[in-house]
Amino acid sequence: MTDPASIRVSVLGAGVMGSGIAQVTAIAGYPTVCYDIDAAALAAGREHVQTGRFGVAGAVERGKLTREEADAALARLTFTDTFEAAAAVDVxxxxxxxxxxxxxxxxxxxxxxxxxxxxxxxxxxxxxxxxIAAATDRPGLVVGWHWASPAPVMKLAEIVRTSVTADATIATITDMATRCGKHPVVVNDTASSWGFVANRVYFAMIREAQRVVEEGIATRDQVDQLMTDCFRWPAGPFGMVRGAGSGWS
Ligand SMILES: NC(=O)c1ccc[n+]([C@@H]2O[C@H](COP(=O)([O-])OP(=O)(O)OC[C@H]3O[C@@H](n4cnc5c(N)ncnc54)[C@H](O)[C@@H]3O)[C@@H](O)[C@H]2O)c1
Incomplete structure (x- = not known):
């Protein structure tokens, strides 16, 4: 595995996903810059990382990180509104x-x-x-790296390769995902539909849950209750949609 200190990372977007992803890569040892076009989003992203529900302060309180590890991660993470700084990295x-x-x-x-x-x-x-890769002159270096919310908690690392993604690109990203504590699974790109594996299967379930409600069989809350009781899911289908949009805060 490559020393994370030698790989500079940027995360574009400091929203629900971006701030959490930047937190994870910084904790894993990657010098990380988080970029957003919106100053308020940058400030909110920084706050999420520091004191948010899944931020580093909480991780220290829960014994997931030492104070020294948290301080080192925060020292590795900067926030910027300068696109040039976000582009001048390795990943x-x-x-x-x-x-x-x-x-x-x-x-x-x-x-x-x-x-x-x-x-x-x-x-x-x-x-x-x-x-997305077709917009660049480097399609071999373009890859999907699909995370789940909240990024600091969820193990998902759905790595999506196109027919021209280079093996070295896949190797670097799967190595990084492993270092970030995730479980990388490499899947093939989708040609025309929206979603790879996790979201295609998930949205099939959401569509069926909506049909059940539209047919008057049960309310949304009842569907959520039944699915959590039946399958021990942490939230039902409608609760999951709400949580994904809010970052579970
Ligand atoms: N929310 C989820 O559960 C979830 C899970 C997996 C993947 N995703 C994907 O992650 C991506 C981001 O989703 P999110 O939920 O974090 O959205 P979000 O709206 O919370 O955050 C997006 C951020 O991007 C910023 N932004 C807008 N234009 C920009 C630009 N040109 N350059 C830099 N920053 C810009 C916005 O100011 C905002 O802060 C989407 O593609 C989404 O589908 C979301």
Whole structure:
């Protein structure tokens, strides 16, 4: 495994996912810069990392991190509104809103400014990675790295490879995901549908839950109660949708 101190990471977007991802990579030892276009989002992201429900202060209180480890992680993590600083790294993890045109623009800009060796990973929930990679002149260095919310807690690392993603790109990202304490699983890109494995299966369940409610069989709360009691899920389908949007705060 490569020494994390030698891999500079940036996370684009300091929202629900980006701030949590940046926290995780910093704790894992990667010098990390978190970028956002919105000053309020940057301030909120910093607060989430420091004192949020899944932030480092709570991790120290729960005995998951020592005070020294938390301080070292915070020293490794900076927040910026300068795109050039976010591009000048070895691995970028993009976590801007789920809009394909926005992601394509961000990847085009990154491709222009980032060093030629820089890996560009997207935390898209389901857009084809090949559509994002096509915006760049480095498709072999573009990969999906799908995290789950809350990023500091959930083990998901759905690594999405296109037909041209380089083996070395996959090796670097799976190594990083493992160092971040996640369980990397490499899957193939989707050609036309939205979602890879986790979200396709999850949204099939959500659609069925909505049909049950529309048919008057049960209320949303009843569906949630039944599914948590039946399968020991931490939340029912409707609770999961609410939690994902709010970062479970
Ligand atoms: N919320 C979840 O549970 C979840 C889980 C897995 C993946 N995702 C994916 O992660 C991505 C981000 O989702 P989120 O829930 O964190 O969204 P969010 O709205 O909480 O955060 C997005 C952030 O991106 C910032 N932003 C907008 N345009 C930008 C730009 N051009 N450059 C940099 N930052 C910009 C916004 O100011 C905002 O702070 C989406 O693709 C989403 O589908 C979300």
């Amino acid at each position: 970028v993890i993009e976590a801007v809103p789920e809009k394909l045109d926005l992601k394509i623009k961000v990847f085009r800009d990154l491709d222009r400014l980032a060093p030629a060796h820089t890996i560009l990973a997207s935390n898209t929930s389901g857009f084809p990675i090949q559509a």
